[in-house]
Amino acid sequence: VHHASGRHDEKNGMMSRAKVLTIDTMNPTVKKVEYAVRGPIVARAVELERELSEGMKKPFSEVIKANIGDAHAMGQQPITFFRQVLALCSYPELLSDSTFPEDAKSRACSILNSCGGNSMGSYSPSQGIESVRQDVARYIERRDGGVPCDPDNIYLTTGASDGIVTMLKLLVCGEGATRAGVMISIPQYPLYSAALAELGAVQINYYLNEEKFWSLDISELQRALDEARLYCNPRALCIINPGNPTGQVQSRECIEDVIRFAAQERLFLMADEVYQDNVYAEGCQFHSFKKVLFEMGPEYSETVELASFHSTSKCYMGECGFRGGYMEIINMDDDVKAQLTKLLSVRLCPPVPGQALMDLVVNPPQPGEPSYERFIKERTATLSTLAEKAKLTEQVLNTVQGISCNPVQGAMYSFPRITIPEKAVKEATDMGQQPDMFYCMKMLEETGICLVPGSGFGQREGTYHFRMTILPRTDKLKILLNKVQEFHLKFTQQYS
Amino acid sequence: VHHASGRHDEKNGMMSRAKVLTIDTMNPTVKKVEYAVRGPIVARAVELERELSEGMKKPFSEVIKANIGDAHAMGQQPITFFRQVLALCSYPELLSDSTFPEDAKSRACSILNSCGGNSMGSYSPSQGIESVRQDVARYIERRDGGVPCDPDNIYLTTGASDGIVTMLKLLVCGEGATRAGVMISIPQYPLYSAALAELGAVQINYYLNEEKFWSLDISELQRALDEARLYCNPRALCIINPGNPTGQVQSRECIEDVIRFAAQERLFLMADEVYQDNVYAEGCQFHSFKKVLFEMGPEYSETVELASFHSTSKCYMGECGFRGGYMEIINMDDDVKAQLTKLLSVRLCPPVPGQALMDLVVNPPQPGEPSYERFIKERTATLSTLAEKAKLTEQVLNTVQGISCNPVQGAMYSFPRITIPEKAVKEATDMGQQPDMFYCMKMLEETGICLVPGSGFGQREGTYHFRMTILPRTDKLKILLNKVQEFHLKFTQQYS
Ligand SMILES: Cc1ncc(COP(=O)(O)O)c(C=O)c1O
Numbered sequence: 001v002h003h004a005s006g007r008h009d010e011k012n013g014m015m016s017r018a019k020v021l022t023i024d025t026m027n028p029t030v031k032k033v034e035y036a037v038r039g040p041i042v043a044r045a046v047e048l049e050r051e052l053s054e055g056m057k058k059p060f061s062e063v064i065k066a067n068i069g070d071a072h073a074m075g076q077q078p079i080t081f082f083r084q085v086l087a088l089c090s091y092p093e094l095l096s097d098s099t100f101p102e103d104a105k106s107r108a109c110s111i112l113n114s115c116g117g118n119s120m121g122s123y124s125p126s127q128g129i130e131s132v133r134q135d136v137a138r139y140i141e142r143r144d145g146g147v148p149c150d151p152d153n154i155y156l157t158t159g160a161s162d163g164i165v166t167m168l169k170l171l172v173c174g175e176g177a178t179r180a181g182v183m184i185s186i187p188q189y190p191l192y193s194a195a196l197a198e199l200g201a202v203q204i205n206y207y208l209n210e211e212k213f214w215s216l217d218i219s220e221l222q223r224a225l226d227e228a229r230l231y232c233n234p235r236a237l238c239i240i241n242p243g244n245p246t247g248q249v250q251s252r253e254c255i256e257d258v259i260r261f262a263a264q265e266r267l268f269l270m271a272d273e274v275y276q277d278n279v280y281a282e283g284c285q286f287h288s289f290k291k292v293l294f295e296m297g298p299e300y301s302e303t304v305e306l307a308s309f310h311s312t313s314k315c316y317m318g319e320c321g322f323r324g325g326y327m328e329i330i331n332m333d334d335d336v337k338a339q340l341t342k343l344l345s346v347r348l349c350p351p352v353p354g355q356a357l358m359d360l361v362v363n364p365p366q367p368g369e370p371s372y373e374r375f376i377k378e379r380t381a382t383l384s385t386l387a388e389k390a391k392l393t394e395q396v397l398n399t400v401q402g403i404s405c406n407p408v409q410g411a412m413y414s415f416p417r418i419t420i421p422e423k424a425v426k427e428a429t430d431m432g433q434q435p436d437m438f439y440c441m442k443m444l445e446e447t448g449i450c451l452v453p454g455s456g457f458g459q460r461e462g463t464y465h466f467r468m469t470i471l472p473r474t475d476k477l478k479i480l481l482n483k484v485q486e487f488h489l490k491f492t493q494q495y496s
Numbered sequence: 497v498h499h500a501s502g503r504h505d506e507k508n509g510m511m512s513r514a515k516v517l518t519i520d521t522m523n524p525t526v527k528k529v530e531y532a533v534r535g536p537i538v539a540r541a542v543e544l545e546r547e548l549s550e551g552m553k554k555p556f557s558e559v560i561k562a563n564i565g566d567a568h569a570m571g572q573q574p575i576t577f578f579r580q581v582l583a584l585c586s587y588p589e590l591l592s593d594s595t596f597p598e599d600a601k602s603r604a605c606s607i608l609n610s611c612g613g614n615s616m617g618s619y620s621p622s623q624g625i626e627s628v629r630q631d632v633a634r635y636i637e638r639r640d641g642g643v644p645c646d647p648d649n650i651y652l653t654t655g656a657s658d659g660i661v662t663m664l665k666l667l668v669c670g671e672g673a674t675r676a677g678v679m680i681s682i683p684q685y686p687l688y689s690a691a692l693a694e695l696g697a698v699q700i701n702y703y704l705n706e707e708k709f710w711s712l713d714i715s716e717l718q719r720a721l722d723e724a725r726l727y728c729n730p731r732a733l734c735i736i737n738p739g740n741p742t743g744q745v746q747s748r749e750c751i752e753d754v755i756r757f758a759a760q761e762r763l764f765l766m767a768d769e770v771y772q773d774n775v776y777a778e779g780c781q782f783h784s785f786k787k788v789l790f791e792m793g794p795e796y797s798e799t800v801e802l803a804s805f806h807s808t809s810k811c812y813m814g815e816c817g818f819r820g821g822y823m824e825i826i827n828m829d830d831d832v833k834a835q836l837t838k839l840l841s842v843r844l845c846p847p848v849p850g851q852a853l854m855d856l857v858v859n860p861p862q863p864g865e866p867s868y869e870r871f872i873k874e875r876t877a878t879l880s881t882l883a884e885k886a887k888l889t890e891q892v893l894n895t896v897q898g899i900s901c902n903p904v905q906g907a908m909y910s911f912p913r914i915t916i917p918e919k920a921v922k923e924a925t926d927m928g929q930q931p932d933m934f935y936c937m938k939m940l941e942e943t944g945i946c947l948v949p950g951s952g953f954g955q956r957e958g959t960y961h962f963r964m965t966i967l968p969r970t971d972k973l974k975i976l977l978n979k980v981q982e983f984h985l986k987f988t989q990q991y992s
């Protein structure tokens with residue numbers, strides 16, 4: 001008893017020693033961060049999977065995750081050549097294995113030669129391996145029809161996320177009415193809103209035009225900017241093209257207009273081009289901001305500050321887990337560039353396997369090399385399957401009364417608008433939930449399908465959407481689309 | 497001419513369009529960041545290497561980089577088993593290759609089974625792959641003699657750097673006299689000062705005791721804290737053990753005292769234990785903060801908030817490029833933990849190959865498995881070579897008049913104190929340079945040896961040091977030490 005009471009005293013002692021770090025004393029900007037792609041719906045999906053595996057009865061036999069652009073998780077196969085080279089780089093003893101193609105070996109040797117001690121286990125320069133940056137520069141020149149690219153403007157990153165956050169970090173400054181503002185599209189990829197919240201910058205929303213295939217109107221940019229100038233210091237304009245979550249592919253004219261707008265209004269341009277190979281719709285084509293900028297002549301190409309971002313995570317490779325990426329920076333002030341390089345050095349370097357993978361993406365097998373045909377076959381198969389699924393998704397969703405879906409011109413998502421009956425809106429609101437969160441949560445519980453509510457990306461007041469990836473295998477996608485259809489009808493009836 | 501004049505007008509137009517992002521308008525906290533390990537000395541070393549390769553004549557034939565703890569870059573070989581498993585995970589077709597040992601294959605299969613779609617190319621959960629976190633927890637329990645570890649407290653990170661910055665980010669808050677303060681040792685690993693500058697927190701210096709092997713005195717902690725309380729809100733205490741750059745290994749008593757101090761003063765403890773296997777000196781042993789905390793009883797183990805950090809970059813593996821790491825978090829408030837998980841989700845996940853490698857580090861081959869003997873042999877060879885080099889470095893440096901070097905008890909660095917003649921101090925100061933920067937820059941130009949000046953880590957006013965890694969191969973290390981010796985004598989004569 002004495003001992004127990006001694007412990008009890010200790011416990012009391014503990015009570016009086018409140019925690020150092022509590023929700024009230026933690027960094028307030030972190031609390032403001034939101035990130036819907038991995039929010040409560042996904043947490044519940046993981047729980048449901050566990051419950052299913054424990055034998056619990058559910059109205060479905062599996063959870064289908066269409067919430068995140070994670071191609072391999074949905075069964076997409078990696079490009080053989082890329083993985084062969086990565087294996088060779090990881091375990092160079094394999095260089096004497098005759099089953100590996102010669103081009104894979106020579107690619108592995110040249111990557112290893114650029115690594116300290118010929119090992120992927122050494123830190124690279126903070127800006128990234130020099131030879132990889134050179135390969136990236138040559139890729140950009142080919143992609144952009146010969147517009148020159150300086151490897152010194154290339155920074156390798158830990159996925160595109162890292163590059164985007166780093167650039168935003170350089171741009172924020174000021175307090176009160178001079179606080180830095182950054183223009184982002186609505187709907188947007190929530191990395192942007194999350195990073196701006198964390199950095200304490202002002203998020204300036206411009207709305208994409210759902211009626212016109214989610215295209216960008218300059219007049220809307222102007223409206224948003226003019227309003228924002230009253231309460232903050234707008235410094236940057238972010239564009240996602242092809243669009244996430246909209247699936248929109250911007251026209252060349254639109255890009256020109258955006259560049260003119262940025263020049264006129266003195267905004268730093270950030271072009272998120274991680275879906276640059278994901279273009280499916282007829283008549284659509286990817287135009288890089290860099291290329292358009294340079295074709296507009298020196299008035300623009302020598303003045304407009306531009307950062308563009310790419311990644312190993314999307315396109316035909318879908319290698320998210322390796323966290324590879326790069327950014328290209330145009331017209332950045334030299335002193336700022338030195339500050340950027342210094343800032344990056346604190347984190348030492350991006351992951352070297354991701355850098356190696358980025359190198360392979362920008363320098364894939366060439367005609368005449370042993371791996372060329374297989375590479376082309378695999379890449380084409382993946383991209384044409386994605387194109388089919390983009391079409392299928394749009395078509396099936398548009399057959400459902402109360403769902404209307406713009407064409408999925410590119411990227412990996414559809415973002416259909418859904419009609420939610422008044423009664424359901426009220427029930428959700430009474431529960432303190434967004435109506436489309438309520439809808440998606442119900443869909444998950446009843447069908448096992450995991451989507452992200454439109455409110456996680458932003459949408460015009462009073463409209464509702466969900467984002468769905470087109471990544472599930474075609475057979476599963478068909479099942480999924482049928483289930484969405486059934487669910488939507490049932491939900492509508494229930495709340496009418 | 498007309499055309500040229502048109503261009504000229506355009507140029508004028510451009511002139512009037514000043515850059516958006518300049519050194520004066522960029523984020524002011526980024527400008528305050530410093531990171532000496534990759535500072536001007538290293539930039540000059542890279543230049544010198546280029547000049548040498550272009551055939552320029554120098555008083556040396558190669559640049560030896562002893563500035564950064566990058567083992568593979570200095571020729572250390574990776575652990576065969578680790579790289580075999582990574583190759584198998586990268587290119588699973590190799591699973592049918594009979595030259596790979598069975599334990600490597602089964603390890604690869606279990607890692608792949610934990611990846612979405614059985615691919616390292618899928619995103620993992622933001623906190624890290626669940627099975628890897630479980631393996632980390634079991635490793636910690638073994639290491640700490642059975643003290644329990646909950647996998648929910650484990651977060652996988654992009655190198656230890658990422659974990660450290662993330663924890664600091666949670667802790668900062670407040671303005672003016674209530675601005676968050678964080679206690680760091682002097683000398684310190686400059687990631688800490690850099691992160692605090694970027695986050696706008698107050699750096700509170702406590703000085704390690706050079707006279708007592710760089711040990712930590714509680715009275716000095718108290719002095720630093722008492723002074724800091726007058727102008728900020730001290731919230732956290734950071735410890736690096738084994739120490740970088742000091743090479744010191746903390747005694748069990750010292751750790752107990754630190755924990756008591758943190759409890760009394762209500763400080764969040766951050767224990768940087770990335771060198772936990774790098775202990776060389778007789779009588780020294782690594783004690784984890786977690787273990788000591790739990791052995792001090794519930795008064796401490798149930799209240800003191802602790803984050804400890806580990807990495808794949810150091811110890812016997814030295815796999816820096818993979819950017820693997822984990823942190824364990826004890827007694828963190830549940831709401832704050834939820835905020836942490838949310839914050840991490842914005843960056844999606846740490847690199848999966850780094851997570852796989854971390855898994856292998858915490859779950860290496862076991863007795864009876866085919867790869868066990870080779871693994872032990874490789875690990876032992878690396879660690880005993882490091883121990884020899886630690887001793888050699890201390891011994892040779894201490895033979896030089898004007899250099900005095902504490903024993904390198906652990907980690908990978910010596911941090912000797914150097915006497916710099918008055919005349920040299922004056923010349924440096926006149927040039928606006930730190931005297932030890934002046935010394936190290938001269939050493940680089942004359943010998944090709946790249947060290948980091950003590951001023952990059954912090955040191956007591958009026959004392960000078962450099963940091964030198966013990967990583968060069970033994971033959972090179974001997975040459976290096978001789979050159980340092982010669983240089984120091986010459987430098988001393990020159991400025992006497
Ligand atoms: C538009 C957009 N940008 C950036 C990213 C970040 O990708 P990562 O960090 O994996 O390269 C994503 C991921 O889905 C995205 O959709």
Ligand SMILES: Cc1ncc(COP(=O)(O)O)c(C=O)c1O
Pocket residue numbers: 348565654655656657658685687736740768770806807808809816819820821
């Ligand atoms: C004490 C200490 N902590 C953390 C790190 C960061 O290592 P990494 O981010 O490679 O895991 C280092 C690297 O040298 C270090 O010395």
